[in-house]
Amino acid sequence: MRRRLRIVCLFVAAAGLLGPPAALTQVGSPPTVGQIMPSDIDPQSGFRLPLPKREDLDDAGKAHYDRVAAPGATIAGLQGPSGITLYSPKAAEHARALNRYLRFEAGLPPRVREVAILTTAREMDSQFEWAAHEPEARKEGVDARVIDVIKQRLPTAGLKEADATVIELGRQIFRDHKVTSETFAKAKALFGPKTLVELVMLMGNYAGTAALLAAVDMQLHPGQKPLLPIP
Structure with a gap:
């Protein structure tokens, strides 16, 4: 009996040293791998500045936000150049018009x-x-x-x-x-x-x-x- 207790105690001690058992993963559900980003990157915007909130923008900014946030309006959505240019909506509108002309209206x-x-x-x-x-x-x-x-x-x-x-x-x-x-x-x-x-x-x-x-x-x-x- 004492020998059996010693074996059980040794097993428990070893389990404690090894740490808790790994969580079981269901078949077909791959583990989630977090994307490692530099420390100065905002996790929501994906760049070094936070994404401006719509309610904090002026009327020109809100209009620009609505245009670029619409599904299919841009390739990358707000996590891209359109999100960055929310910091300068007026300049963004001029740049957007030029880009639209060169891409789709110039005849290239x-x-x-x-x-x-x-x-x-x-x-x-x-x-x-x-x-x-x-x-x-x-x-x-x-x-x-x-x-x-x-x-x-x-x-x-x-x-x-x-x-x-x-x-x-x-x-x-x-x-x-x-x-x-x-x-x-x-x-x-x-x-x-x-x-x-x-x-x-x-x-x-x-x-x-x-x-x-x-x-x-x-x-x-x-x-x-x-x-x-x-x-």
Whole structure:
């Protein structure tokens, strides 16, 4: 009897040292993994500033809030550039009008538009911007090979002329800070002066957004995987 008690006591003591048993997880319910964010990131907004509350905004701010919070109004919703620009609703309205014109009203072919945006996002190393627009690019028919060339910074040889020209134009603008005469002439011949100017304005528009995202360290949405190979 004493021997049995000693064994039981040893078992209980060992259990105490090992700690409580792990909670059982039901089959098919994966464990919840919390996204680790930098300490200065607001958990609700996903960036370094709290998301402004609608009731704290003026009339212009409330109108802007309602526009960008509507389902489908923006790709990222309030956890993205639209949430950041709630801090400056008047500037946001001008920026939004320009972005809408360049994306949808300037006459840029959707494929060209998305190649330009992805090239800008890659050259700016904007993980958030890329994650928002890679699916858009695929939806608009941008080939997987073109996306990979931009993502991996591979040579453009072998791509369609329009794709290669847009990529080279963006790389020279943002990486080299100088566009060669050859690249400019090729882009002008392909798109014409007006479309070329608006194409560059589109790239500049998204470079500005990438700068804003970088300043506030905008985080990817929960569950989103980083798609860009950034060290």
